[in-house]
Amino acid sequence: MEPPISVIVSMYNIEKYIEECIISLVKQTLEGIEIILVDDGSKDHTLQIAQRYEKEYPNIRVITKKNGGLSSARNAGLDIARGQYVAFVDGDDYVLSNMYELMYASAVKYNSDMVMIGHMRLLEDGTRTIDREMTHQKIFTQTQVIRKKDNIIEDVLGQMIGMPPEAELDVELNMCVWRNIYRRKILDENSIRFLSERQYISEDIMFHLEVLPLLDCISTVCEATYVYRFNQNSLTKTYRPERFQKECFLYNAVYKRMEELGLEDGFQQRFDRTFIGRVRNCILSEIYTKQQMSLHQRKENIKQILNNEIVRKVIKEYPIQRMNLKLKVFTIMMKKRQINALVLLGYLYQRRFSRK
Numbered sequence: 590m591e592p593p594i595s596v597i598v599s600m601y602n603i604e605k606y607i608e609e610c611i612i613s614l615v616k617q618t619l620e621g622i623e624i625i626l627v628d629d630g631s632k633d634h635t636l637q638i639a640q641r642y643e644k645e646y647p648n649i650r651v652i653t654k655k656n657g658g659l660s661s662a663r664n665a666g667l668d669i670a671r672g673q674y675v676a677f678v679d680g681d682d683y684v685l686s687n688m689y690e691l692m693y694a695s696a697v698k699y700n701s702d703m704v705m706i707g708h709m710r711l712l713e714d715g716t717r718t719i720d721r722e723m724t725h726q727k728i729f730t731q732t733q734v735i736r737k738k739d740n741i742i743e744d745v746l747g748q749m750i751g752m753p754p755e756a757e758l759d760v761e762l763n764m765c766v767w768r769n770i771y772r773r774k775i776l777d778e779n780s781i782r783f784l785s786e787r788q789y790i791s792e793d794i795m796f797h798l799e800v801l802p803l804l805d806c807i808s809t810v811c812e813a814t815y816v817y818r819f820n821q822n823s824l825t826k827t828y829r830p831e832r833f834q835k836e837c838f839l840y841n842a843v844y845k846r847m848e849e850l851g852l853e854d855g856f857q858q859r860f861d862r863t864f865i866g867r868v869r870n871c872i873l874s875e876i877y878t879k880q881q882m883s884l885h886q887r888k889e890n891i892k893q894i895l896n897n898e899i900v901r902k903v904i905k906e907y908p909i910q911r912m913n914l915k916l917k918v919f920t921i922m923m924k925k926r927q928i929n930a931l932v933l934l935g936y937l938y939q940r941r942f943s944r945k
Contacts, residue, residue, distance in 0.1 A: 592621050594689050595666070597663055597675060597676065599663055600626060601628070602633045604631075606818070607638050611639065613684050622689055626649060626650070626651045627654065629659075658785055658786055660782075663766075667782060674696060674770040675770065675776065676692075684814055685814040692704045692706055693770070695732065696808065701772075706809070707768070708722075708814070708815035722762065728745070736806050749764040754858070756862075775800070833868070858908075868894060888928050892926070
């Protein structure tokens with residue numbers, strides 16, 4: 590019998606968290622789900638913990654593979670999934686016990702190709718906060734059904750790609766796949782799989798650019814049931830000097846795909862806003878990194894970012910004057926290549942954030 594949902598869990602060196610994740614899945618109130626635990630070459634005890642649960646629960650399948658990254662782990666799970674729908678969970682997160690029952694009920698009621706649900710952030714001090722989307726994003730104010738493809742492109746994909754200059758945030762609708770379920774038949778029949786995050790840095794937006802134009806119906810559930818482990822100091826702990834080049838690669842890839850879909854005119858400014866925000870984060874990661882690096886070297890790295898041809902073109906053409914004051918000031922400094930001012934602003938923002 591076809592399981593209602595196959596839940597694919599990607600795992601890599603998360604022995605500290607994986608048990609909580611697995612327990613949250615075996616306690617789901619939706620009966621008959623398939624749980625696929627994909628170990629991506631862990632070097633700790635993650636695999637052993639997963640195998641222990643596989644012996645205890647017949648609906649758990651554990652597969653192992655050489656380390657290839659998050660996308661390759663998800664693809665390995667997709668290749669063997671048998672569910673009517675598929676879901677993705679990062680192994681260091683967990684879900685509330687009724688999450689998939691709520692989502693599957695919505696899928697059945699509306700014959701949905703995709704169902705979206707809200708999420709919470711789990712902070713390092715153990716507190717959980719409902720994500721901003723649940724209180725500010727109209728799509729979650731009540732159960733909503735989006736049936737026409739044009740509406741799906743505008744109301745969902747558009748808000749994943751980016752927002753107008755006046756908006757408070759660069760992106761209004763979180764593009765992560767872990768808060769959704771997808772009809773597996775659509776993915777398989779169209780050979781849709783994840784592109785490597787090691788190349789594209791944001792594999793989820795590329796995935797949605799492939800999937801969303803194929804869908805006839807998306808429904809939403811106004812509950813925050815996915816618990817995302819949030820590290821507010823990630824800019825200092827995940828510094829990667831190659832990140833900026835990957836952002837430029839992603840920028841070109843997204844525009845190529847939007848051109849294929851005929852969306853480049855309507856969505857160009859939206860994604861330019863997102864790209865500016867992602868470049869801003871690259872600059873902040875240079876400022877905040879705890880790696881041993883001189884201030885001079887950090888400034889040189891920021892200079893290289895600001896001199897990039899794509900960055901210069903996007904910022905030159907973007908209507909910065911329409912942005913809110915905080916983002917406007919930072920973006921003007923980027924445009925004028927005022928590196929010392931950017932470093933100072935970065936430290937001021939960090940101090941203000943740390944006091945909240």
